[in-house]
Amino acid sequence: MTGIVIIGSGLSGYLLVKEIRSLTDVPITLITQNEGDYYTKPALSHLIRHNKSPQSMIMKYASEMAKELNVRILTHQQVVDIDVNAQTVFSDQGEVVSYTKLVFAIGARPNFPAKIQYQGRRPLVINQIEDWEKLGGSLDHSSSLAVLGAGLVGTEFVYDISGKKSLDWVFSEPWPLARFVPYQVGQWLKTNLKAFGVRPIQGLIQSIAHDGKFTVKVSDQSYQYDEILQALGLIPCIELAKKMGIDCGQGICVDRYMRTNQPNVFAMGDCAELQGVVLQYVAPIRIQAKALASTLCDQPSAVSYPAMMCTVKTPLVPVAFCVPPYTKGVWQIQACKDSGVKAYLYSNEQRVGFAVCGSYAKERANLIREMPDFLH
Numbered sequence: 001m002t003g004i005v006i007i008g009s010g011l012s013g014y015l016l017v018k019e020i021r022s023l024t025d026v027p028i029t030l031i032t033q034n035e036g037d038y039y040t041k042p043a044l045s046h047l048i049r050h051n052k053s054p055q056s057m058i059m060k061y062a063s064e065m066a067k068e069l070n071v072r073i074l075t076h077q078q079v080v081d082i083d084v085n086a087q088t089v090f091s092d093q094g095e096v097v098s099y100t101k102l103v104f105a106i107g108a109r110p111n112f113p114a115k116i117q118y119q120g121r122r123p124l125v126i127n128q129i130e131d132w133e134k135l136g137g138s139l140d141h142s143s144s145l146a147v148l149g150a151g152l153v154g155t156e157f158v159y160d161i162s163g164k165k166s167l168d169w170v171f172s173e174p175w176p177l178a179r180f181v182p183y184q185v186g187q188w189l190k191t192n193l194k195a196f197g198v199r200p201i202q203g204l205i206q207s208i209a210h211d212g213k214f215t216v217k218v219s220d221q222s223y224q225y226d227e228i229l230q231a232l233g234l235i236p237c238i239e240l241a242k243k244m245g246i247d248c249g250q251g252i253c254v255d256r257y258m259r260t261n262q263p264n265v266f267a268m269g270d271c272a273e274l275q276g277v278v279l280q281y282v283a284p285i286r287i288q289a290k291a292l293a294s295t296l297c298d299q300p301s302a303v304s305y306p307a308m309m310c311t312v313k314t315p316l317v318p319v320a321f322c323v324p325p326y327t328k329g330v331w332q333i334q335a336c337k338d339s340g341v342k343a344y345l346y347s348n349e350q351r352v353g354f355a356v357c358g359s360y361a362k363e364r365a366n367l368i369r370e371m372p373d374f375l376h
């Protein structure tokens, strides 16, 4: 059976199937190396505070999705090779599947920076539901705990765990969320998280060694922990695409139709790089899925992005921001108080983004309406 073949059963894979199904009943095969169950990954970083199990996140099992969306789903099959001339993919379990159109929706994997020296067991990382299951109760049983990283995911895990136990927050960024918000907002967040039993440790993470306990060396100081949760970014999975001769930068390079440089091969989601930018969050994935579904159904549709906002899942210390990925800007602080901070990002004297926290966070819904499109 030929038709559209999608590799990956994350939000990208499933949102794309749903969009295609709203247009046509073309045969679709979805191949995934995991269980293939449908869940929304963002919920991974607020399970602890809500006393939820990873299983409770599953909205539908793969078999239910297959039936509901009339799609063939091959689970526990890692795609290991692709013949672009014969338009065929090969899995590690011996499945051979032909395609008329192929979509990479293979996501990204946790980063273990080369600058950090690792020794012994590696810290825990959480990027999929199976990672939580592997974790078992190890976080519950740890009396000393650290989260590494102050990006979006690290910050959310710090908040989530801090509702239950005290912990160290170790990061090399100059301030929390430094890629997205100005110093004053990062500082406000850091200060307010201390009230939840979080001890921030800022410095260069040099090494992480495990020998019964973890020893983390940060700017020449050593700290010991029973357990560490590491969130040092996600690297798009590009190896398979590279092997096929597809242009890759940080991610799998696509044009505004999500086309790679190989005929009939597309990419979307956390693995894709559009005009030099990889966007690893849900809002762009929804837009890509809609446009790509139309393109795959022979009605080419280019991706355009409106201004998109990120609300950090730290509701008791609220932070939201909108930072355009294709425009450089300069932050200007509008207000900075103990109760919160409000800042605008300017480019060529035009307001192109914002960051708000605390008492100013409630302005976010109005602010996002004033922002120019990211990509039109």
Ligand SMILES: Cc1cc2nc3c(=O)[nH]c(=O)nc-3n(C[C@H](O)[C@H](O)[C@H](O)COP(=O)(O)OP(=O)(O)OC[C@H]3O[C@@H](n4cnc5c(N)ncnc54)[C@H](O)[C@@H]3O)c2cc1C
Residues within 6 Å of the ligand: 007, 008, 009, 010, 011, 012, 013, 031, 032, 033, 034, 040, 041, 042, 043, 044, 045, 077, 078, 079, 080, 105, 106, 107, 108, 126, 127, 128, 153, 237, 240, 268, 269, 270, 271, 279, 280, 281, 282, 283, 313
């Ligand atoms: C803890 C956490 C919290 C987050 N919170 C938010 C949030 O609040 N808001 C927000 O907008 N975004 C959030 N994100 C980001 C968002 O969840 C991701 O951008 C999105 O889920 C990525 O979906 P994806 O389908 O592109 O990739 P993935 O979900 O990584 O899916 C990739 C799929 O490809 C499969 N695969 C990979 N290689 C192969 C292969 N060779 N063969 C077969 N299958 C393969 C995998 O098994 C998987 O099924 C969060 C991310 C994390 C980790």
